[in-house]
Amino acid sequence: MTKPGVLPNQALQQMIEEGIISASPDILAEQIQPASLDLRLGNTAYRVRASFLAGSGATVANRLGEFEMHQIDLTSGAVLEKGAVYVVPLMEKLNLPDNIQAVANAKSSTGRLDLLTRTITDGGVEFDRITPGYTGPLYAEICPRSFSVLVRPGMRLNQIRFRSGQAVLSDEELRARQADVGLVSGDAHIDQGLGFSVDLRPENGDLVGFRAKPHTGLIDLDLIGHYDPAEYWEPIHTSEGRIILDPGAFYILVSREAVHIPPDCAAEMAPYLAMVGEFRVHYAGFFDPGFGHDAAGGSGSRGVLEVRCHEAPFVLEHGQVVGRLVYEQMSDVPTQLYGAGIASNYQGQGLKLSKHFKTL
Structure with missing residues (x-):
């Protein structure tokens, strides 16, 4: 029985081995963070007319049929234009047990570029929230707000955190x-x-x-x-x-x-x-x-x-x-910590732009 709390890196590794989290191609060791898993863009982006949620009983694939304007092949790199909305199938999929839920969020560098990135799921009625027992694919909705960006498959713009029960500190x-x-x-x-x-x-x-x-x-x-x-x-x-x-x-x-x-x-x-x-x-x-x-x-x-x-x-x-x-x-203390030998970009930071810019 998993103890209540946010699941650490060693638990994520076990979930991967058990097929609770799967991906094609296989998940890389560097995707596993102390308390989250980085998610990777797939090979295709769908330019859509508007942001949307699948809604109860519907799939994202079916809703794409309603809102898709055109498809973009990302394999050689492609531009996501400022002000436009895109949906990109992610490489990772979930098969969650009934006692595990998940929440997603943009990675630090993504947010610092004003690159609004949210996770949507089949049957989802909220952004970035994955219900206990969810089985199915994951998608990233991406809306560049300030800068147009060049993306490729495998890029990691958002991340997912898993938890058992409620463990918010009072x-x-x-x-x-x-x-x-x-x-x-x-x-x-x-x-x-x-x-x-x-x-x-x-x-x-x-x-x-x-x-x-x-x-x-x-x-x-x-x-x-x-x-x-x-x-x-x-x-x-x-x-x-x-x-x-x-x-x-x-x-x-x-x-x-x-x-x-x-x-x-x-x-x-x-x-x-x-x-x-x-x-x-x-x-x-x-x-x-x-x-x-x-x-x-x-x-x-x-x-x-x-x-x-x-x-x-x-x-x-x-x-x-x-x-x-x-x-x-945390349900257990992670075996790796932020900044401790895992190439964390923002440990010890002050006022700092994203890692894509030269240091001032």
Whole structure:
């Protein structure tokens, strides 16, 4: 019987061996993360008229017949254009037992490119949520928001996390953890999770973030450390401790707090409350065990905030709470931690663009 909690890498390996998770071609060792599995794009993308969910009793394949505009062969690389919506069958499939559910999310680099990527399933009535006992294929819905991107089969834009039962830490448990091991630097704002605030008064200089430029070139997702940030991003400076968010614009900002995810926990970034402002924070929401953990080289890891402003200009001020981390207990401590020898890109980070850009 699986203990309640998020399943660690060693449990994922066992699920692969038992055929609960399968793929063609076979799953690679580097897809397995401390508390999640990277999902790979298949060979074909379908350009669709609109985003959709399959809905109860229907398959994604059948719904594609309603919304498909044309098919795109990805085998030699293909461009997914800014503002368009695509559905891509993934290489992985599931055959979940009745006591295991799953949740998917964009990977960190995907979110930092404003590349809205969500997982849909046959019979699905929610994005990124896979019900216990689900058997069937997985699909990625991809909508590039700020930059057109070049993709190929096997690229990993999103990831999936499996859990047994409910293991969300209560506010009382979070306060005990904060007192014992420290979950954030400074004072902890705990209310249905651990509050995240924005840093608009950096200790060094007045650079507080970046805003995506509206008309840019293509980004090849295979090229790491390749692109000049100045061609794609406008730096945001302020000495006043506040900025005004423009409607429709996409920003990369950073949390005021350094975050710590203990080895026996995982976390997910959730939006705060719609009442606090006209913006959405953080497309890429998984924080793995070991993020910001001293023993895994992560002392002082900030949370990068992916912010999109909605209908009205909005004044964002230093220290304003913009999101919350929901912590969950792991069913077992992972045998590998974020940053500890697994080529994690954002351990020990501060304000940082995606890995595709040259270091400033």
